Amino acid sequence: xxxxxxxxxxxxxxxxxxxxxxxxxxWLTSTALKGSEENIFQYPPVFFPKYPxxxxxxEVLRLVPILKYVLNSFIVAIFTVILNLIFxxxxxxxxxxxxxxxxxxxxFLILTTLTVPFQAIMLPLYxxxxxLNLVDSMSYIxxxxxxxxxxxxxxxxxxxxxxxxxxxxxxxxxxxxIDGCNSFQxxxxxxxxxxxxxxxxxxxxxxxxxxxEFLWPSIVLSNQNLFTLPVGINELQGAFSANYxxxxxxxxISIVPILLFFLTLQKYFIKGNTEGSVKG
Amino acid sequence: xxKNLKITPYLxxxxxxxxxGLFFFLPFFQTIIMSFFDYSKDIYNPEFAYFLNxxxxxxxxxxxxxxxxxxxxxxLCVPFLVIFPLFVAILIDQNIKFKxxxxxxIYIPVVVSIVVVAIAFKWLYQPEGxxxxxxxxxxxxxxxxxxxxxxxxxxxxxxxxxxxxxxxMMIYLSALMGVPKELYEAxxxxxxxxxxxxxxxxxxxxxxxxxxxxxxxxMSALKVxxxxxxxxxGGPLDSTKTIVYYIYESAFESLDLGLASSxxxxxxxxxxxxxxxxxxxxxxDKYGL
Numbered sequence: 001x002x003x004x005x006x007x008x009x010x011x012x013x014x015x016x017x018x019x020x021x022x023x024x025x026x027w028l029t030s031t032a033l034k035g036s037e038e039n040i041f042q043y044p045p046v047f048f049p050k051y052p053x054x055x056x057x058x059e060v061l062r063l064v065p066i067l068k069y070v071l072n073s074f075i076v077a078i079f080t081v082i083l084n085l086i087f088x089x090x091x092x093x094x095x096x097x098x099x100x101x102x103x104x105x106x107x108f109l110i111l112t113t114l115t116v117p118f119q120a121i122m123l124p125l126y127x128x129x130x131x132l133n134l135v136d137s138m139s140y141i142x143x144x145x146x147x148x149x150x151x152x153x154x155x156x157x158x159x160x161x162x163x164x165x166x167x168x169x170x171x172x173x174x175x176x177x178i179d180g181c182n183s184f185q186x187x188x189x190x191x192x193x194x195x196x197x198x199x200x201x202x203x204x205x206x207x208x209x210x211x212x213e214f215l216w217p218s219i220v221l222s223n224q225n226l227f228t229l230p231v232g233i234n235e236l237q238g239a240f241s242a243n244y245x246x247x248x249x250x251x252x253i254s255i256v257p258i259l260l261f262f263l264t265l266q267k268y269f270i271k272g273n274t275e276g277s278v279k280g
Numbered sequence: 281x282x283k284n285l286k287i288t289p290y291l292x293x294x295x296x297x298x299x300x301g302l303f304f305f306l307p308f309f310q311t312i313i314m315s316f317f318d319y320s321k322d323i324y325n326p327e328f329a330y331f332l333n334x335x336x337x338x339x340x341x342x343x344x345x346x347x348x349x350x351x352x353x354x355x356l357c358v359p360f361l362v363i364f365p366l367f368v369a370i371l372i373d374q375n376i377k378f379k380x381x382x383x384x385x386i387y388i389p390v391v392v393s394i395v396v397v398a399i400a401f402k403w404l405y406q407p408e409g410x411x412x413x414x415x416x417x418x419x420x421x422x423x424x425x426x427x428x429x430x431x432x433x434x435x436x437x438x439x440x441x442x443x444x445x446x447x448x449m450m451i452y453l454s455a456l457m458g459v460p461k462e463l464y465e466a467x468x469x470x471x472x473x474x475x476x477x478x479x480x481x482x483x484x485x486x487x488x489x490x491x492x493x494x495x496x497x498x499m500s501a502l503k504v505x506x507x508x509x510x511x512x513x514g515g516p517l518d519s520t521k522t523i524v525y526y527i528y529e530s531a532f533e534s535l536d537l538g539l540a541s542s543x544x545x546x547x548x549x550x551x552x553x554x555x556x557x558x559x560x561x562x563x564x565d566k567y568g569l
Contacts, residue, residue, distance in 0.1 A: 006474075010371050011378075017368060018385040021446070024400035025392075027410050031403065043408045044416075091296035094289035106293060111567060113304050115555040117503050119524045120544040123531040124310035125303060150303040153296045159567050166568070183288045212393040214506045219532060230395040234510060237399065244403060251396045262391045263384075269391070270383050270450070 025255065032056050032249040040244060056249040063246070064239070066253055068225065069232035074257075076147045076217075076228055077210040083148065084206045085199055088157035093187050095158070096165035097173065113155040119215070125150060126219055136223040143226045147217055151210060157202050164198035165191060204268050211258055229254050311548070314541035323535060333542035342518060343526060343543065349433060350522045354501045356437035361444050361497040362490060368445065369452035370478060383453070387446035394443055398510035401439045402426070405511075429519035432512055436520050439507045444500075448493045455489030456482070488562055495558035502551050523547045 031040050035053040060066065094100060095107060129135060129146045136143025168191060176186045214230040221231055233254045240246040262269060318329035337343045372382055389397060404411045405425035412422040425435040463481045472480060505524040508514060514521035514529070523543060531540035559567060
């Protein structure tokens with residue numbers, strides 16, 4: 001009996017917490033589903049729309065290029081992931097498996113980047129990006145590069161992969177050396193396939209980090225055609241300040257892609273996530 | 281062969297360092313250098329001004345307020361983010377049904393962009409919105425969540441907490457996996473109740489995770505920005521203006537690059553302090569120190 005009460009209390013508390021976690025999104029959805037004949041400022045608030053409609057979703061998709069924002073976010077996130085995987089794995093390999101002069105210095109320098117907040121260097125970084133012409137007023141490609149390149153290497157990624165490389169037994173490499181492989185072949189053909197789980201972890205967390213990034217894109221972007229999702233969604237507030245139905249609809253549409261991504265790859269999030277988010 | 285081996289490691293590291301050099305080390309040193317220059321007279325021809333910017337910052341009431349606001353924000357969310365996710369993790373770690381479903385739902389706010397979360401809360405915080413309605417049900421006067429200077433920072437902290445619970449819960453869950461289950465049985469035999477059991481067995485075992493969560497949440501709280509930018513823009517009456525918001529404003533709105541840089545250096549010192557403690561004390565293994 002005591003066990004039953006305890007079990008009930010645990011479930012009850014957890015359900016309350018879950019409701020709290022979903023409440024903001026449910027309330028947005030409820031608002032988005034209310035048509036123009038329903039007063040969204042009604043008091044007491046009505047949770048379930050009397051005449052649910054998808055008109056607001058259609059309207060916001062017609063007025064705002066949300067799908068374009070999705071595409072932009074996707075392009076930026078994918079290339080950020082690819083470059084991170086390449087640069088981090090390349091740099092992690094010698095740090096884990098080769099003894100060389102200056103290794104400690106390299107190590108220390110990479111570690112420093114972890115301790116410095118992005119917000120403290122964003123102003124000169126912006127000036128550098130301007131000087132390199134990596135802004136969207138030049139061309140789309142330059143605009144994308146300005147969003148991607150500052151985040152294309154991340155110390156966290158290097159350390160994560162270094163950890164993965166370190167645990168691979170030395171014999172594997174020695175055998176490959178005897179077979180006449182050079183360092184790059186050992187790296188590419190033998191070691192890289194062995195650290196696939198860590199690579200996927202890095203890819204997933206870099207993707208989520210890049211997808212949600214707001215500060216940097218909001219600083220560098222000026223051309224609406226290149227807006228990423230967070231920047232575009234924030235702009236909705238200015239565009240429809242009088243119409244929270246449309247803001248709510250836009251915000252809910254913007255959640256769908258990342259939610260699908262999360263649900264598909266949930267085991268990576270729920271299992272091996274102690275490494276946490278990649279963005280600093 | 282020998283010679284080839286000598287430069288090989290550097291070739292592997294080179295691509296990463298080109299980008300780190302250009303987009304990290306260069307702006308890093310520039311921040312420090314710019315903080316000693318005065319941009320207020322002519323933004324294109326700054327003058328070397330020694331510690332002028334720092335003096336100006338430290339004698340400016342707004343900046344002092346900014347610092348105090350930031351610490352107030354830390355005090356509001358860090359203790360909660362250290363304790364509450366641990367509580368949630370312990371609940372989930374029991375032998376219960378729907379474990380993964382709970383984890384999944386509680387993790388959703390972590391993957392959703394902070395911009396969307398902030399917009400959703402702005403809507404909940406409406407004067408006649410859902411939260412005030414709930415408060416009304418238990419006979420509490422409506423709160424001016426975002427318009428009352430005494431409350432606004434609390435409202436911002438709630439959003440940060442909402443976004444963080446799932447993340448820190450996962451850190452605790454993986455730490456809890458390392459607690460030997462026999463110890464629980466032993467303490468049950470000794471007649472400990474649930475709370476005593478967790479205080480005497482769980483807590484000592486997961487102290488490293490507690491320390492880790494403390495430093496991570498402290499570091500990210502020092503850098504809070506988006507919630508404020510989306511919901512309050514630093515207002516009302518500068519009550520939610522934090523260091524990063526101040527940097528953003530002086531750099532990109534009032535274009536006082538010198539002030540922005542010296543404020544950046546102050547942020548740098550604060551965050552670096554915390555993260556050095558974090559790395560050297562709690563994450564030695566991860567970074568191979």
